[in-house]
Amino acid sequence: MIFDKTRQALFALFPAQDLDKPVVEEPSSDETEDAKTKKTAEPRKDGLLECDYSVHGYHLDAQVAPEQLLDAVTIVDNLEYFIESITGVDWIKEDQLEVVYDFSRYDFDVCRVVIRTRLDRNNPIVPTITGIYAGANWHERETHDFFGIKFDGHPHLIPLLLPEDADFHPLLKDFKA
Amino acid sequence: MGTENIPSSVVQFAIAEKIINIGRANSLWPLTFGIACCAIEMMATGCARFDMSRFGAEVFRPSARQSDVMIVAGTITKKMMPGIKTLYDQMPEPKWVMALGNCAISGGPFAFEGNYNIILGADEFLPVDVYVPGCPPRPEALLQGIIELEHLVSDWKRWKNPEAA
Amino acid sequence: MSSPIQLQPDETFILNVGPQHPATHGVLRVKMEMNGEYIVDAETVIGYIHRMHEKMGESKTYPQYLMNLSRMDYLGAVGYSHGHVLVVEKAAGIEVPERAEYIRVLMVELNRVASHLFWFGAFVMDLGGFSPLMYALQDREHILDMMEAVTGSRLTYCYFRYGGLYNDIDDDFIRAARAFLPRMTKSMKKYHKLVTGNVIFQKRLEGIAPLTPEMCRKYGASSAVARGSGINFDVRRNEPYSVYPEFDFDIPVYHECDSLARYNVRMDEIEQSLRIIEQALDKLPDGPIMPKKKPKIIKPPAGDYYQAVETARGSFGVRLVSDGGKTPYRLKLRSPTYSNMHLFDEACRGMLITDALAFMGSLDLVIPEIDR
Numbered sequence: 017m018i019f020d021k022t023r024q025a026l027f028a029l030f031p032a033q034d035l036d037k038p039v040v041e042e043p044s045s046d047e048t049e050d051a052k053t054k055k056t057a058e059p060r061k062d063g064l065l066e067c068d069y070s071v072h073g074y075h076l077d078a079q080v081a082p083e084q085l086l087d088a089v090t091i092v093d094n095l096e097y098f099i100e101s102i103t104g105v106d107w108i109k110e111d112q113l114e115v116v117y118d119f120s121r122y123d124f125d126v127c128r129v130v131i132r133t134r135l136d137r138n139n140p141i142v143p144t145i146t147g148i149y150a151g152a153n154w155h156e157r158e159t160h161d162f163f164g165i166k167f168d169g170h171p172h173l174i175p176l177l178l179p180e181d182a183d184f185h186p187l188l189k190d191f192k193a
Numbered sequence: 194m195g196t197e198n199i200p201s202s203v204v205q206f207a208i209a210e211k212i213i214n215i216g217r218a219n220s221l222w223p224l225t226f227g228i229a230c231c232a233i234e235m236m237a238t239g240c241a242r243f244d245m246s247r248f249g250a251e252v253f254r255p256s257a258r259q260s261d262v263m264i265v266a267g268t269i270t271k272k273m274m275p276g277i278k279t280l281y282d283q284m285p286e287p288k289w290v291m292a293l294g295n296c297a298i299s300g301g302p303f304a305f306e307g308n309y310n311i312i313l314g315a316d317e318f319l320p321v322d323v324y325v326p327g328c329p330p331r332p333e334a335l336l337q338g339i340i341e342l343e344h345l346v347s348d349w350k351r352w353k354n355p356e357a358a
Numbered sequence: 359m360s361s362p363i364q365l366q367p368d369e370t371f372i373l374n375v376g377p378q379h380p381a382t383h384g385v386l387r388v389k390m391e392m393n394g395e396y397i398v399d400a401e402t403v404i405g406y407i408h409r410m411h412e413k414m415g416e417s418k419t420y421p422q423y424l425m426n427l428s429r430m431d432y433l434g435a436v437g438y439s440h441g442h443v444l445v446v447e448k449a450a451g452i453e454v455p456e457r458a459e460y461i462r463v464l465m466v467e468l469n470r471v472a473s474h475l476f477w478f479g480a481f482v483m484d485l486g487g488f489s490p491l492m493y494a495l496q497d498r499e500h501i502l503d504m505m506e507a508v509t510g511s512r513l514t515y516c517y518f519r520y521g522g523l524y525n526d527i528d529d530d531f532i533r534a535a536r537a538f539l540p541r542m543t544k545s546m547k548k549y550h551k552l553v554t555g556n557v558i559f560q561k562r563l564e565g566i567a568p569l570t571p572e573m574c575r576k577y578g579a580s581s582a583v584a585r586g587s588g589i590n591f592d593v594r595r596n597e598p599y600s601v602y603p604e605f606d607f608d609i610p611v612y613h614e615c616d617s618l619a620r621y622n623v624r625m626d627e628i629e630q631s632l633r634i635i636e637q638a639l640d641k642l643p644d645g646p647i648m649p650k651k652k653p654k655i656i657k658p659p660a661g662d663y664y665q666a667v668e669t670a671r672g673s674f675g676v677r678l679v680s681d682g683g684k685t686p687y688r689l690k691l692r693s694p695t696y697s698n699m700h701l702f703d704e705a706c707r708g709m710l711i712t713d714a715l716a717f718m719g720s721l722d723l724v725i726p727e728i729d730r
Contacts, residue, residue, distance in 0.1 A: 071661075
């Protein structure tokens, strides 16, 4: 099963986490009240989550440090995942930006993997993955347009969807038109 | 281009002008220029069922130099605006502009508080002659727009106004 | 593809295709570096119709946002709405009645046929044949008539609601749909006779723009672009959603990797969609089209949700990040043509410009869907 293979490979990135005791996310219905307060208090720690596919729509959710990103993406590349999308989320209350990478598979062994990394909101720099997935090029440019996240080493980081001279990042929560 | 202003000839022949205008009204050549959803309805209007050629307006020209109506069919973004302006400038006189659909009239559904990329209507930078509302307008609405434009061009009507009779 | 002339990079010029060009299907621009008739390098410039859908997602409440999805891709509108309502239903825990699910599938498949018909006409027009467009749009009008009677609009349907549908279908619709099926089957024979068998048509597409499966994977291609390269990937089968497991249909896969394969995949898909429509009409259960119990204000619990669906243009994904409020915290729309179009820059190197435009047509582009 590709799920176990991927899980094992990604676990290697988190030596502190115990493989025998996989973290399974609590059902989301219980954490409605909790999550709001929790999220403002402390952001999620790096680590691997196994998610309920029927609730969240993906199987594995790995939050890595920006330095570990290339290792994590190399793992999914070696396991022949295709890149679905890259996007950002602005967690303004925690003063952080999140970059979310989605990967999925072409075969019938369904396994969706989400890799995310949190960046400092004032200096968001993350290594580019265009060297591994050529198709990440546009996705990264788009994320740079919308959130101002700098992809270190990107070959052509100019505005894609916004006008050529755009210097604003519209999807930041403190953006005013 | 841009400030081009072609003066009408010194000697005016009223009747000849009138005949020429009727000719113009019956052979409006639109520019093949689709931006968004409305362009699909524009293509549907040009095809078999609605048959725009009944009104002589089916000759879509891909080049701005050969066309005399610009149908602005879709949302105008800040990035696209200079391009549309250039196309309009390239069209030979006399020329007309039709704003097809709500986006080209006022920004339509995309005019909202956080708007950062949309020009609110073609009339912000083009002299629009006919407005056709709808999201997108039905092909019948576009045909009605063509008929209105014919009336505007030549003062000539395909049929008498039934209410006046 | 090996070019018969030696490419000399110092003898190139820049050719600007678009943003107003009849072959680019809208406002797309490609900067091509040319050596004679051959493309040395290309850079696609998009964003001419970026309509801020993702920003609007954050500032509008859930029901207010329903109309945006159909403006995103106007040719296959209901398929996109399907992805959006599915992810919100999943997040908010809304049950959908069975009849509503069947009607949804029925509408999505009808819309898929309409979308593919339009693509068929426009694609052949790109290659220089004008009359197939007239035939294809005539058949498409029949679908639009049926859907208009139920949904109230011709193109930008806002038909799906969270938990169900806006309007139930009636006997007239079923009668019209049943009458449409044999008509369309007959038309398909006509199209194959008119276009597929044409030698000029085949010669212009065979072996053009080969896309390897590995390239598809690196770019995340889906729909006919992947299936024409031998990848058996269709979200309806790989990750079944709605009531698709109930239906018997095939996923057409071709291994030639060229533009003709992509054409064949879409033509076969029309036939498969007709099969699904027929089965959906046979199996259509009675019952309500809206759930009995539904929250008045839709507020999905905080969390991160993802849903992919197979639209006419490929795998469309919606990521919903909710903070428990009335509006989404973040709504990401993953559009399939965005990934498919990205392939173009790399794939068209060394190609003749006429072949490149044929290749572009075979990607089935809808520009507002790329730019969102």
